[in-house]
Amino acid sequence: MSAGYNAHLVSLAMDVARTAAWLFILAIILVPCERLFAQRPQAVFRRQFAADIGYYFINSIATVALLAALMAPVAVAIYSVLPARVLAFGAHLPMWQRMVATLVVGEFGFYWGHRWSHQWPMLWRFHVIHHSAEQVDWLTSTRAHPVDIVVTRLCGLTLIHGLGLGHVETGASSIAVLLLMVFTIFWGFFIHANVRWRLGWLESVIATPAFHRWHHTNDENRDHNYASTLPVYDRLFGTLYLPTTGVPPLFGADTPVPDSLIGQLAAPFDRFR
Numbered sequence: 001m002s003a004g005y006n007a008h009l010v011s012l013a014m015d016v017a018r019t020a021a022w023l024f025i026l027a028i029i030l031v032p033c034e035r036l037f038a039q040r041p042q043a044v045f046r047r048q049f050a051a052d053i054g055y056y057f058i059n060s061i062a063t064v065a066l067l068a069a070l071m072a073p074v075a076v077a078i079y080s081v082l083p084a085r086v087l088a089f090g091a092h093l094p095m096w097q098r099m100v101a102t103l104v105v106g107e108f109g110f111y112w113g114h115r116w117s118h119q120w121p122m123l124w125r126f127h128v129i130h131h132s133a134e135q136v137d138w139l140t141s142t143r144a145h146p147v148d149i150v151v152t153r154l155c156g157l158t159l160i161h162g163l164g165l166g167h168v169e170t171g172a173s174s175i176a177v178l179l180l181m182v183f184t185i186f187w188g189f190f191i192h193a194n195v196r197w198r199l200g201w202l203e204s205v206i207a208t209p210a211f212h213r214w215h216h217t218n219d220e221n222r223d224h225n226y227a228s229t230l231p232v233y234d235r236l237f238g239t240l241y242l243p244t245t246g247v248p249p250l251f252g253a254d255t256p257v258p259d260s261l262i263g264q265l266a267a268p269f270d271r272f273r
Helices: 002-036 049-081 095-119 121-131 138-142 146-162 171-191 200-204 209-215 232-236 261-272
Strands: none
Touching (some): 002 138, 049 261, 095 171, 121 146
């Protein structure tokens, strides 16, 4: 028993070390970019910085484990219910086609999961934590309640598995899902970055910092730009807002949120009571 306990401690320590290493890599890439090309001047160690670091480690380790645990029975149920011909849709695609299909299908689910988190009060209780940031930068990407992340991710992953693009018995399919998750996570850090870059025609193809800043605005233009990577869904469903000039006047949310990390994690459940 002691040996098993020690093995778990070693595994946890390795996870923390890897997570800290990725944080360092992200910081040395994105912090200089924000200092040199800032959209709006703000300190690196701005308000709520410590809380966002806490979210980074919680969501990188505990939330990922929770999502995997919840997704496993969902995947088993999908494979038990859906016809084999449906599940075979993505199993035999070439790798590049499988990756593109995984991105397009997964992003459709992520878009609607994100949009519902704004429209449904029960989900907004959790998602408002992300929008409570009044100073947005690369680290704001990880400022999210674990329940919020799990719900949104399940919306996309369920569709991916439902089309056979993430079948656990197909190694290549699993790789496509893994690559999608890694890409969307790291792209999420980039689109939150406090940089003034405009990417021209690419802004109609992929989400950018300018695109996502308007999602965080707290004025009459709020509730737009729900896509995490593919703005085409906002265009299709009438939620795109990306003017060629101007910047959001302010960030944040009208719903009050506690300052402390523990208070923010508990607040959505307090509202239920």
